[in-house]
Amino acid sequence: MRKKVAAFAGLAVAGLVLAGCAGGSGGDSSASGGQNQVEVFTWWASGSEKIGLDALVKVFGEQYPDVEFINAAVAGGAGTNAKATLASRLEAGDPPDSFQAHAGAELTDYVEAGQLQDLTSFYSDNKLTDVFPASLIKQLTLDGKIYSVPSNIHRANVTWVNTAVLKKAGIDPTAGPATLDAWISDLQKLKDSGVESPLALGTQWTQVQLFENVLLADLGAKGYTGLWDGSTKWDDSSVTDAINDYATLLGFTNSDYSGLEWDAATQILIDGNAGYNVMGDWAEAAFQQAGWKYGNEYTTWATPGTDGTFDFLADSFTLPVGAKDEQPAKDWLTTVSSVDGQEAFNLAKGSIPARTDVDTSAFGAYQQTALKSFATDTIVSSLAHGAAAKLSWSADIGSAVGQFATDKNVATFQTALVAAADKALG
Structure with missing residues (x-):
């Protein structure tokens, strides 16, 4: 063996x-x-x-x-x-x-x-x-x-961190912020320090993954899980808050995100042009290819606000x-x-x-953290990667996310999400 x-x-x-x-x-x-x-x-x-x-x-x-x-x-x-x-x-x-x-x-x-x-x-x-x-x-x-x-x-709720970029801006990379608000504050510090796009992002499905992370952070595991069986309503004010937080995060991303696959977005982080990238743990390969050592050049946290949960696929x-x-x-x-x-x-x-x-x-080293989290944390299902919603529902949400990337209209986005849930849940 x-x-x-x-x-x-x-x-x-x-x-x-x-x-x-x-x-x-x-x-x-x-x-x-x-x-x-x-x-x-x-x-x-x-x-x-x-x-x-x-x-x-x-x-x-x-x-x-x-x-x-x-x-x-x-x-x-x-x-x-x-x-x-x-x-x-x-x-x-x-x-x-x-x-x-x-x-x-x-x-x-x-x-x-x-x-x-x-x-x-x-x-x-x-x-x-x-x-x-x-x-x-x-x-x-x-x-x-x-x-x-x-x-x-x-695991889908992973934030990948370029430690050197954070240290240069006076941000401690060893522990993730406890809340989205605290993370947004650090993103602003990065931007003020000269990092034009603190949060690297890619094409539509990576946007959906970021959005599900925000939903999980703002609604908690129970509220997030309730979105998929109807016990949490998509027109709830907590969803509105999550959409607004997601819109704020988009303001810290690279302007060309819609045209980039996930690996190109991760490369922005590796190149030192971003401090963070929210991506599943298939991204681990990119950091290993770069010759980086976990805990030195890069590290990971559960996306701020989601500690104690494992976003499963x-x-x-x-x-x-x-x-x-x-x-x-x-x-x-x-x-x-x-x-x-x-x-x-x-x-x-x-x-x-x-x-x-x-x-x-x-x-x-990264995989050891995932093994521990899956064994001890609350398990929730990923939207972007098929565990939470059937294909037709995911497609409707993806279309709404894509449209929001263009118009940033919170009310229109939430209306589309409500309509998608009504269609899927009957």
Whole structure:
């Protein structure tokens, strides 16, 4: 096991440099229509995400050497392009054998359309409920059934900090501000010190992620969670306050944010042209590539106002209805859920394993903070990354966020959010 850890750690390091979100010895794939192959659809087409996929595929090849892996990746941050391509394939009755999706409510649309197979028995057969934490099983369950197998756990309420930029402005980088108001005060200090864009930001989905962080900070875990079941109303004054705080934060960002992918926004921070970037922990790879050491050149906090919560998302894999190579697809899911698969993948990607029995001693300093937080903090579901709301609802919120980036009209934004909730919740 220790040799495997060392090998996977080496692969992870190599992947970070290039990067600049129980198996058997071989499966019986005779049920696949005579083809020992599996077509897997993801949006991990480049950078650290591709390196993570490659690490997982390597383990799959070792566990199932007679099954050919067909990579059907489609490039695009947070899966925007991939989801559109996938929708077309599913509508045409041409599903891949397995496809990547965010665990949680994002799967609702696929389930309601009858496009996913129930994997509850797969969990029982592989004893996954014994090795996945109960909090994760709860997040994965829809109407008493489970439809995906997570490869990892990511955290979305992470603020990445350039320590040198903060120190130069007289701000202590070792501990995050307790509230959004205190953070806004520090952002103003940075701006006054000559940092033109203290908070680095990117394209629309990264804006949605920042907005969900603000909602979580202003509403708290209970109020934020209530947005998704209707117990917190979108026309509540606390949501208005969150929109105003979000608007204030936008005033500290780079003006070209709408045209930047997440990695370009993170690079602004690395280049010293920003003090902060709110991003999921797939960003860890960028700092490692830069040769930075956690606690020296950079550090992280829970986004101000969200300490004590873990904004959850998980990359997961499904078994579509009509998969042409069903047994090889199950072989793939077995590798995804295996100890070796989760260890290799997460060492490369910067996330943490879904399984609780993976040896995490070789994981980095940031990942150790995420492991501790997930074990002890209140878990909430990410909006931007599919855990909180079904695809159609997320799309409506994303459109409203995009429009707000243009017009900054608080009343119009909140009206659009109310309409999106009414449509989704009936």
